[in-house]
Amino acid sequence: VKTSLCLLWVSSILSAPVNKERQKLLLISFDGFRWDYDRDVDTPNLDKMAKDGVKALYVTPPYLTVTSPTHFTLLTGRYIENHGVIHNMWFNTATTEKKPYYPTQFVNDWWDNGTLPIWITAQRQGLKAGSLHFPGTASSYQGQVAMVREIEPPLYNYKNETVWQDNTDKVMGWFKYQDLDFVSMYFGEPDGTGHKYGPDSPERREMVKQVDRTVGYIRQSAELHGLDNSLNIIITADHGMSTVYRNNQVEAITLYKIPGFSFKDLSFHLVDYGPSGMLLPKPGLLEKVYNALKGAHPHLHVYKKEEMPARLHFAKNDRILPIILWADPGYVINGVLQSNKGEHGFDNENMDMKPFFRAVGPAFRRNLEVEPFETVNIYPLMCHILGIQPEVNDGHLTATKHMLVTSEAPQGQVTITFCLHPKSLSSLLQDSNGIDHYVLQ
The missing domain is CATH 3.40.720.10 (Alkaline Phosphatase, subunit A)
Incomplete structure (x- = not known):
């Protein structure tokens, strides 16, 4: 026996701006x-x-x-x-x-x-x-x-x-x-x-x-x-x-000075762009590069791509390289090559x-x-x-x-009744942005 649910969908239309001219x-x-x-x-x-x-x-x-x-x-x-x-x-x-x-x-x-x-x-x-x-x-x-x-x-x-x-x-x-x-x-x-x-x-x-x-x-x-x-x-x-810290204010983050790290272990890198960087280690050397950098400087954050904090939404793309670096505010990576007194690219x-x-x-x-x-x-x-x-x-x-400017009262309601299989119900409700309420019948 097929089972279906009817969904009574009542949606108040967001009131349009008081001005009627095309926006x-x-x-x-x-x-x-x-x-x-x-x-x-x-x-x-x-x-x-x-x-x-x-x-x-x-x-x-x-x-x-x-x-x-x-x-x-x-x-x-x-x-x-x-x-x-x-x-x-x-x-x-x-x-x-x-x-x-x-x-x-x-x-x-x-x-x-x-x-x-x-x-x-x-x-x-x-x-x-x-x-x-x-x-x-x-x-x-x-x-x-x-x-x-x-x-x-x-x-x-x-x-x-x-x-x-x-x-x-x-x-x-x-x-x-x-x-x-x-x-x-x-x-x-x-x-x-x-x-x-x-x-x-x-x-x-x-x-x-x-x-x-x-x-x-x-x-x-x-x-x-x-x-x-x-x-x-x-x-x-x-x-x-x-503001970027300079001269004797800080211990600079200079990658080639870090024990155990070598640019020869990389196939590609972006590390001279302010406080952020990405590394592509040569085959088989990811763990070596990662372990050399992780914890090497108190103001340098080092992550494998899959370990990136989810809140940053900066991992799930093939263009993003396997190791991601960023510095704390005020610090830049390989700053010896940069003269900026201000930078961005830090944690959002x-x-x-x-x-x-x-x-x-x-x-x-x-x-x-x-x-x-x-x-x-x-x-x-x-x-x-x-x-x-x-x-x-x-x-x-x-x-x-x-x-947004809205009228004193909603401009109208749209009521739609759906009869559907229960398996379809959850996906429909996930897409119900702007729906005020619904009733199962």
């Missing part, structure tokens, strides 16, 4: 803007944005806390092990070739790895999308690109405030004259200044003032282009920044790695400060505002939907 969305990243950078600088425009919209105390990026991987998480809502853009640098372990950040933007199969960014998803569902300088813009995904896009040229000056304003007006023109629904926009500061001078430097504080002026200019440009009633603006960052639980978050527009509530959340949750929020069905992702709308 547009601008996602902006100011690279390396730490969550507390507005605390030692006068930031009237960021302050006004918080009063007019939503501010999070901070947000938590995924690990590894470097630029391309964390930006691709913003675009996809996936942890880094799931979207596969695991590093700023493309590399080939067979040839030992590596590419720096900018050339890596043009290695298509590094990005087009099975996960679709929000530009492509939006366009497939009838919307128009664009991107200016955002990491990943140069690639195509399953043969498609953002319909309007601009990639920064080589040796680009990320600091020029006049160019920032020109780019802002260009993007607002895309919304107004080309009727785009979504644009992602990237600014390379205050990351560069934080690296060069350190996060506690007067130079960084001056750059934060420039960012704040630009936030004011962005909102002014939106108003001048007549976008007040339709454009939502989310401003965040990929990671924070931490460290407060210095947390970015900021602001949001304003007709979809958002006003003068609301919310608790911290993970940046994987920004993607489903953006999909909801745009009215598109998200791809599979690691975020949850429940983490952010309290930011």
Whole structure:
């Protein structure tokens, strides 16, 4: 005898924003803007944005806390092990070739790895999308690109405030004259200044003032282009920044000085990139390399890939090498080759790695400060505002939907009755995001 259960599914539709005009969305990243950078600088425009919209105390990026991987998480809502853009640098372990950040933007199969960014998803569902300088813009995904896009040229000056304003007006023109629904926009500061001078430097504080002026200019440009009633603006960052200890402040982490460790035992390595590193030992030498490094320095963390803490979501990908290293805040690996006074790439639980978050527009509530959340949750929020069905992702709308303007009462209910085999019931309920309640009959 076949047994079935009937499931009465009652779903209240999340109230739409009070404003009825079609919602547009601008996602902006100011690279390396730490969550507390507005605390030692006068930031009237960021302050006004918080009063007019939503501010999070901070947000938590995924690990590894470097630029391309964390930006691709913003675009996809996936942890880094799931979207596969695991590093700023493309590399080939067979040839030992590596590419720096900018050339890596043009290695298509590094990005087009099975996960679709929000530009492509939006366009497939009838919307128009664009991107200016955002990491990943140069690639195509399953043969498609953002319909309007601009990639920064080589040796680009990320600091020029006049160019920032020109780019802002260009993007607002895309919304107004080309009727785009979504644009992602990237600014390379205050990351560069934080690296060069350190996060506690007067130079960084001056750059934060420039960012704040630009936030004011962005909102002014939106108003001048007549976008007040339709454009939502989310401003965040990929990671924070931490001061690097130098000279006699610390015992440096210098791998070749560690007893029992030899670079000759490796087929490939990435160990000159701030506080993080990955190693591919030669066949049969994994245990030797691991045992030499494990516990060799009090501020160096050494993990076999399969032993990585699950909270970091940085293990389950073939691109991730068998041994993973990272240093405590303030320390870098093989720092003799580096001169930066500030770095990122540390554990994402460290407060210095947390970015900021602001949001304003007709979809958002006003003068609301919310608790911290993970940046994987920004993607489903953006999909909801745009009215598109998200791809599979690691975020949850429940983490952010309290930011949104809703009507006084739900706009309606949908009641659906399913009759199904018990084995199908559990999988259905696992997919019931947004369901208020259900009744078994």
